[in-house]
Amino acid sequence: MNRVKQFFKDLYDNRIWLLMILPGLIWLIVMKYIPMFGQVIAFKNFRFHPDGFFASVFTSEWVGFENFKFLFSTNDAFVITRNTLLYNILFIVVGLILSVAVAIILSEITKQKLAKIYQTGMLFPHFLSWVVVSYFVFAFLSVDRGLFNSVLGYFNIEPVSWYNEPKYWPYFITFISQWKGVGFSSIVYLAAIVGIDRTHYEAAMIDGANKWQQIRHVTIPMIMPLIVILTILNIGSIFSADFGLFYQIPRDSGPLYSVTNVIDTYVYRGLMTMGDIGMSTAAGLYQATVGFVLILITNYIVRKIDEDNALF
Amino acid sequence: MHVLLGSFAFMCIFPFLYVIIISISNEQSLAENGYQLIPEQWSLDAYKYLWDMKAQVLQAYGVTIFVTVVGTFLSVTVISMYAYAISRKQFKFRKQFTFIAFFTMLFSGGMVPFYIVMTQFLDLKNTMWALILPMAVNAFYIIIMRTFFLRSVPEAILESARIDGAGEMRIFLTIVLPLSIPGIATIALFSTLAYWNDWFNALLFIDDPNKIPLQSLLMRIENNMDFIKQNAMLSNQNSAILKSIPQDSARMAMVVIATLPIALSYPFFQKYFIKGLTIGGVKD
Numbered sequence: 001m002n003r004v005k006q007f008f009k010d011l012y013d014n015r016i017w018l019l020m021i022l023p024g025l026i027w028l029i030v031m032k033y034i035p036m037f038g039q040v041i042a043f044k045n046f047r048f049h050p051d052g053f054f055a056s057v058f059t060s061e062w063v064g065f066e067n068f069k070f071l072f073s074t075n076d077a078f079v080i081t082r083n084t085l086l087y088n089i090l091f092i093v094v095g096l097i098l099s100v101a102v103a104i105i106l107s108e109i110t111k112q113k114l115a116k117i118y119q120t121g122m123l124f125p126h127f128l129s130w131v132v133v134s135y136f137v138f139a140f141l142s143v144d145r146g147l148f149n150s151v152l153g154y155f156n157i158e159p160v161s162w163y164n165e166p167k168y169w170p171y172f173i174t175f176i177s178q179w180k181g182v183g184f185s186s187i188v189y190l191a192a193i194v195g196i197d198r199t200h201y202e203a204a205m206i207d208g209a210n211k212w213q214q215i216r217h218v219t220i221p222m223i224m225p226l227i228v229i230l231t232i233l234n235i236g237s238i239f240s241a242d243f244g245l246f247y248q249i250p251r252d253s254g255p256l257y258s259v260t261n262v263i264d265t266y267v268y269r270g271l272m273t274m275g276d277i278g279m280s281t282a283a284g285l286y287q288a289t290v291g292f293v294l295i296l297i298t299n300y301i302v303r304k305i306d307e308d309n310a311l312f
Numbered sequence: 313m314h315v316l317l318g319s320f321a322f323m324c325i326f327p328f329l330y331v332i333i334i335s336i337s338n339e340q341s342l343a344e345n346g347y348q349l350i351p352e353q354w355s356l357d358a359y360k361y362l363w364d365m366k367a368q369v370l371q372a373y374g375v376t377i378f379v380t381v382v383g384t385f386l387s388v389t390v391i392s393m394y395a396y397a398i399s400r401k402q403f404k405f406r407k408q409f410t411f412i413a414f415f416t417m418l419f420s421g422g423m424v425p426f427y428i429v430m431t432q433f434l435d436l437k438n439t440m441w442a443l444i445l446p447m448a449v450n451a452f453y454i455i456i457m458r459t460f461f462l463r464s465v466p467e468a469i470l471e472s473a474r475i476d477g478a479g480e481m482r483i484f485l486t487i488v489l490p491l492s493i494p495g496i497a498t499i500a501l502f503s504t505l506a507y508w509n510d511w512f513n514a515l516l517f518i519d520d521p522n523k524i525p526l527q528s529l530l531m532r533i534e535n536n537m538d539f540i541k542q543n544a545m546l547s548n549q550n551s552a553i554l555k556s557i558p559q560d561s562a563r564m565a566m567v568v569i570a571t572l573p574i575a576l577s578y579p580f581f582q583k584y585f586i587k588g589l590t591i592g593g594v595k596d
Contacts, residue, residue: 010404016480017403024394025409027449028416035421035429053433105317114314120582121321124328127574129509131530135567136327139334145346145560147330179324191590243512251534267423272516277424284422292419312414 039288042067042281067282076266080283084262088238090174091181096231098182100223103189104215119190122183130244133180137172137249164255173260177245188230192223229302229309236298239291240264263287328571335359335565342560358561362569369569371522372529375440379525380507383444387503388496390449395457396484401467410458416451427516442517443525447506453499460495461488498588501581508574526570533563 011018038057045063049055071077102122109115125133140147141162149159162168200218209217241262250260263283270280295311303310330349334342335358337351345352362369394413398406421429426446436442465488473483489496511527518524524532 014404017397017400017405020393020397020481020484021409023390024449024454025412027390027445028412028451030429030434031426031446031449032416032421032451034433035425036419037421038425038429039422041425041428048432053429056428056432102317102320105313108313109317118317118321120579121324122317123582123585124575124578125324127505127509127578128328128571129511129527131511131527132567132571134534135530135564136331139327139330139347139564142347145342147347147349150346150348182320183324187586187589248531264423271424271427277428281422281424284424288420288422295418 039281039285041278042285044278046277046281063278067278068286071279071282071286076261077283079258080261080263080266083259084239084241084264087170087173087177087241087262088234090170091177092231092234092238094174094178095181095185095234096227098178099186100189100220100227102182102186103193104219106186106190107193107219108211119183122186124183125180126184128180130242130248133176134248134251137176138251141172163251163253166256166259169250169256169259173245173249176249177242180245189223189226192226193219196222225306225309228305232298232302232305233311236295237291239287239294243268328575331564332568335561335568337561339559339561347560355561358565361562362565368521368529369566372524372526375443375523376508376525376527379440379443379510380504382440383447383507384500384503386444386448387450387453388500391453391457391499392489392492392496393484394449395454396461396488398454399458399461399465402480410455413451413454417455430517437517438520438523439517440523443510443513443523444507446513447503447510453502457495457499461492464495465491494587497584501584501588505574530566530570533566 034053038053041057041060043062043064044057044060045066046060047056049059106115106119109118128136138146143149143159143161143163146162148162152159160168196219200222201214204214204218241264243264246260246262246265247268250256253260264287267280267284267287270276270283274280299311330347333349333351334347336354336356337348338353338355339357341348341352394409397403398410398413400406403409430442430446431437434441434445436445469487469491470483473487478486509527510525511531514525514528515531518528
């Protein structure tokens, strides 16, 4: 009894702090925790009930793993998992190489003004929405008017129907994602490189190291811990794709689904166009669960390497 | 080196310039030659056309500005209060509430339950709140802000204020907030950009043409300009304009109009954006 009393006394004593977190707490509960509870409809045959959300969830009958069976019996499950994983792996590898290279080159440029101008240019795409970028891409890939087909026409080559040809899209998607992201992801690396103690370079120069050797033996080893940590964290989110990229850029073109459909777009289409609530929830839960496990594993690895950089 | 980086930087800006060129090309020459880098004929018809159709464009602009302003304000208020509370040693439950915020970064509720909560439980379909609430709080920003408060607000100042008899809320408002302007500005900037560029929530929750933000308007005219036209019909525009729609250039003009505010303000906020990114690690 005393403990209960003590607990309420603590609540009362901390009332000012509790008041401060209240709006945020309500938001977290409604927007995050209730949907988490809502994940149970992956195991139900969901039926809307006029009495609202909770009534709908509670009155829908349990079907166990039916939704998952149905999901994994289709070819879709394999395709969306493959696309999500392969693209993300590709983005991590290519992104790492490009952003570290850009950061190193930026740090080597002695004219501060020019370096600023380059960085300003490269960061620009980061501030555009995927809708706007999809128009940019369309200006190049439009079948009858796009720049690509104009150039092909100039060399008397048949125009290509870009939005119906899956074989080119892995390259397009990767290129566009890097085009939009490299300026942003190189910022952190640049900050780290600028922070390296200059005496290391002076020592290397006295030993007769040229620019390339300095980069190889000073810069890269110095930022290695950061590279490892950021890469491992990226691996933690390898199961979630950027919805905007995969939904807006291919313009929802059916023939491209084999190479552009990822888990996120699949869940969205299941919900909005096919109306298959059970199965899209199942796909979403599959994504959330695997993602959660991946984060736990990667965090465990980070903790082993370097306690300070672990998330928790 | 310069060539390499210079050309990549140019590649990042070029598509935007290209779209601007298309938007000021003559529709006739677009139809004949496709999108050209140097069109045969310049024309501002696309912008004239959009000006005639301004009802829908301004409506969408208004929605975007409203959502961005209200959303950013709400965001900053709620996030900084939560973050400040969990950054203070005096708060007995700070660890538990830090975890409550943090856990949402690890496990997500998924799109479908979120959709049902928004539409069924909160009944927010076709309301402005559907555009504001989903992005109001972000656990990651809470954690960043908490780190910022821990680093930038020395305990000693708060102690002396307490001795002078100021309440916690007053200390927060009069001492802590002014000290934390850089952190708050960073969150506000991130939040503003996110709201301005958001189309996802509109895609899920908004059907009403009077409540769609700018980015959604862009999505809806993707295949044809009819969406703007329909609304023009409703408002009794004269039909001569409707006959001669500069389809392609008008669409690109719309992209330019939606992107211009960001492109123009970009050089000013870029510095703060980069600073904000390097402001705080997640750990204390």
